[in-house]
Amino acid sequence: MKAPLFAYVRARSLAKALDLLEKHGDRAKLLAGGQSLIAMLNMRLAAPELLIDISRLRDLSGIQVQNDSVRIGALTTHAEIERSDDIAKHLPLVAQAAPHIAHAAIRNVGTFGGSIALADPAAEWPACCVALDARFTLADRHGTRQVKAREFFKGLYSTALRPAEVLTHVEVPIPGADYRAAFVELARRRGDYAIVGLAALAKSTRGALSDVRLAFFGVGATPVLAKSAMAAIDGKPASSGAATAAAKALDTDLDPGPDLYSSAATKMQLARVLTSRALTTLAA
Numbered sequence: 001m002k003a004p005l006f007a008y009v010r011a012r013s014l015a016k017a018l019d020l021l022e023k024h025g026d027r028a029k030l031l032a033g034g035q036s037l038i039a040m041l042n043m044r045l046a047a048p049e050l051l052i053d054i055s056r057l058r059d060l061s062g063i064q065v066q067n068d069s070v071r072i073g074a075l076t077t078h079a080e081i082e083r084s085d086d087i088a089k090h091l092p093l094v095a096q097a098a099p100h101i102a103h104a105a106i107r108n109v110g111t112f113g114g115s116i117a118l119a120d121p122a123a124e125w126p127a128c129c130v131a132l133d134a135r136f137t138l139a140d141r142h143g144t145r146q147v148k149a150r151e152f153f154k155g156l157y158s159t160a161l162r163p164a165e166v167l168t169h170v171e172v173p174i175p176g177a178d179y180r181a182a183f184v185e186l187a188r189r190r191g192d193y194a195i196v197g198l199a200a201l202a203k204s205t206r207g208a209l210s211d212v213r214l215a216f217f218g219v220g221a222t223p224v225l226a227k228s229a230m231a232a233i234d235g236k237p238a239s240s241g242a243a244t245a246a247a248k249a250l251d252t253d254l255d256p257g258p259d260l261y262s263s264a265a266t267k268m269q270l271a272r273v274l275t276s277r278a279l280t281t282l283a284a
């Protein structure tokens, strides 16, 4: 199939993109890496009247280490994140997740902000942002506002972004040196979206885990922070007993529906398996 007819403008500045968005509202769509949007147009799942190409706005790209956080521009590609020494040093969870996103050709073009704005329930970046308690900066013609990742994802492909807003950058708090990260996912083939995945982070002190974060994806409409499982492990030695307690608590936290390939029961079982693997890594 071919995309329906649309007008196209390459924005030369963020201000120009915001003007156009204000004027055209939800009849316009931003084009970043195009790795999801172009497919959606071709399948006629989206039919905007206007595409506003923001892909050349260099101000929205790049990775900067600040005092206690890393600032990642919305147009930073998955591959730039994967290759970044700063990400590897300060955000190991993000570094571990990057190679799981699609294939190298897609990672070279697809963007961090595009993935977050799209909010696919099986995507890696939204879950990492929830686990790391990241903050998103959203701009419109009148100013900016910040929304926490944990409040941003509202439902299936639905977020707190308003039609006239652009996600400009993400600030990710740098976990302390005593934190460990574990990113695990199960997919049918390398490069596919996950069937189930888990972005996990915890402070590890002499074998005991605290400030545990377990952000699942592929198990619901949005990333899910498994609060009961987190509480079941917090402050306890990361033994097999903790894994068993966490796995049991997941029944309260997760209520996955089936997808094309896996039943709800399979997804629950995979979530338990991933929890056990992640806890082993966090405690190592």
Ligand SMILES: Cc1cc2nc3c(=O)[nH]c(=O)nc-3n(C[C@H](O)[C@H](O)[C@H](O)COP(=O)(O)OP(=O)(O)OC[C@H]3O[C@@H](n4cnc5c(N)ncnc54)[C@H](O)[C@@H]3O)c2cc1C
Residues within 6 Å of the ligand: 029, 030, 031, 032, 033, 034, 035, 036, 037, 038, 039, 074, 075, 100, 101, 102, 103, 106, 109, 110, 111, 112, 113, 114, 115, 117, 118, 120, 122, 123, 124, 125, 161, 165, 166, 167, 168, 191, 192, 193, 194
């Ligand atoms: C074969 C294939 C496999 C894939 N596998 C995975 C995978 O395993 N995991 C994964 O996470 N992704 C996967 N993807 C998707 C890929 O990561 C996309 O790059 C990403 O989801 C969207 O980023 P983009 O820059 O291409 O955005 P685009 O496709 O350009 O845009 C996507 C949506 O976000 C909006 N948007 C983009 N940027 C902004 C912004 N700054 N502010 C507000 N709105 C914005 C657009 O208007 C559009 O609605 C896959 C894609 C393909 C084609």
